[in-house]
Each structure stands twice: as structure tokens, then as C-alpha cells.
Amino acid sequence: MAVLEVLHWPDERLRQVSEEVVLFDAALRAFIGDLEATRQAGPSAVGIAAPQVGYHRRIVIVDCSRTRKPVPHHGHLVLINPEILSREGYALGREGCLSVPDYTGNVPRAEHIRLRALDPAGGIHEYDMEDFEARVVQHEIDHLNGRVFLDRVVNRRADVFRRKR
């Protein structure tokens, strides 16, 4: 397994929309190994998406099993062609990105999602995800669609909503 080079914003390749995976072969499994090695080489990333290493296929890895404070999670997941079937709720949370070093910001995301994705063998799975894990998946799927969290970040003072008198 090789650690791949992570693209950094504003590299235009991070704007490119990724294509669906159609071949579930040894090359896919080898790439997933490299992507996982790259995730683990970074600063404790809970997720990574294929386009972050310049490979424009719809592949992400998430793993929320080792957060500082435990959160509900489904363990280590390789999600191929992931698709959000439904979204519910709305919350702000702090995000950073391997592709945007030295910056974190508050981003609004759905609190609950229902997700459908394939595994590396092509099997179909559905997941109900909440809070942090749901946020990570939304962050990674954004990468597949050519978006980074900077596109969604809100004012750092905006996490309390005040009403004018």
C-alpha cells in the first residue's frame, strides 16, 4: 500500500465531479488500500474521498470509531457510489479538511441521513446515520461532487442565533 499525494485547495481537480465505479476488481481493491494508507498518514482524518488524491471515482472511506468523545458509528466503512436517500434536521459543526490545511470552520449539515452505498465487492447496503458520522459522509460526498467545506462554511459567530429587538 502506498501513501498518495493529497491535493490541496485551490487545485482545480478538487472541483471535478467524480464518476461512478462500475468495475469491482483487483485494481479497485488496490486503490482502496492506498486511499486508506493515505487517510491514516494524515492528521487523524475520519474520512477521505478518492478525488482528494486526484482519482475521480465515487469512493470514500469513513471511520468514526476513534473520536475523542465516542459517537454513534458504523465502524470502518468503504462506501462506493454512495447516495443520500433522505436528510433530516440541521446542525452546525466544526470541520477541517486534508485538502484545506490550517483552517477550520462551522458548517451546517443534516443531522440524520439515510445512505445507500456499495461495498468493495459490489454488495448493496443501507445505513441510518446521525450527527458526526452523518456529517463526515456529507463532507466526503461533497468531494465526489467537486465541493469542499469552504463552499459551505458560515460565520464563526453564527452558531448562536440572536433576534434583533
Place this chain on the structure above:
Amino acid sequence: MNEWLMLTVVGEDRPGIVARLSRELVQAGAHLGEASMLRLGGSFTMMLMVRGDFAIDALREDLASVGESLALHIHIDPMTGDLHQHRVPEVRVHVHGADRVGIVAEVTEVLAGIGFDIFTLDSDVAGLHAAPIYVMQIEGVAADGVEAVEAALAPLRVQGIDVRVEGIETLVG
């Protein structure tokens, strides 16, 4: 290029302060770094990192006329430090209560006592003129974690200060 300077600007709020001042800085050959600009009590305030091939006195002179025309107090200091010094906060403390003397001192003394490093503190006075409310949010890093912050601040609640402590889990992906 010289080291960074810290520009501090305060004046009565009106449209165009940032545009006028930043244009003046461009013309003086200044690069801008990180900034905090906000309205406090009807004044507009700026803290702004500035760097360029000029002496402090020369920059002060360059900004004098715009400062005068907009009635701004402008102050410039040399600073140590640089860009890319961000730290990620791990704990957020929300405080609110009827406004009275001493809330900030009481809360931050407790935090200092447990080694809490404050990265940002935002506060507002809200509510009615006759019954003001003090609202404060602090973010930073606590040496012994979020539980230690909760335990240390809990006694303040009996003094009528509402305190909420939460961990901040930052997603990196």
C-alpha cells in the same frame, strides 16, 4: 519584507470604513494578514495584520488623512507571530445571565485556574436597557478536558450565571 504589524482601528460605524482603509493600505504597498473586524457598541473596530516595505511611522503618515476624514483612531504596533498559527479549539463555554459586574472575571479566573487556553471570546450585552443580559462564548483548549471545565464552572451556577460546556469534535476529512 518587514515583520508583521498590528493595526488597531476604532471609529463610529459608517459604511465604507473597510473599503477606504484597505484601499489606502494597498496603495501604501501593504499585504494584509488575518483580521477581526466587528461592531461593538455602535463603533466599528478592526484588528488587522499588515506587512510591507515601510516603517511604522511612514504607514502611520499614509493612513493619517483617511483616519482624519473618517474620524478613526488608528494605532500601529510591531507584533511577533506569523500566519498559519491556527489552533483548533476543543471546548466551548456558553455563559449568560443578568448583566452585573464581574461575570467575565469570575468565569475566566476559574478557566485560568485549570489551565484553559482561550482562543476566542465573544460577548454581547443583550436584553432590555433596564434589564440587560450578558451573553458570552469562549472557545479554547482545556488541559484536562471538557469534564474538568464542567466541574470547575459548576459552582458559578448558584450565583445566577447560566453556564453550558460542550466539547468540540472537529471533523477532518
